[in-house]
Amino acid sequence: MDNQIHNQIVSFIWDITDDCQRDAYVRGKHRDVILPMTVD
Secondary structure: OOHHHHHHHHHHHHHHHHHHOOOOOOOOOHHHHHHHHHHO
């Protein structure tokens, strides 16, 4: 997978998490929660 496709996929995933977690966590902090859940 080339870098451009990888970046598009990552951006798509972050867009989804932004929509889903918009009011659940302080803006910018949801990545601290989502990342451990995806790495598990």
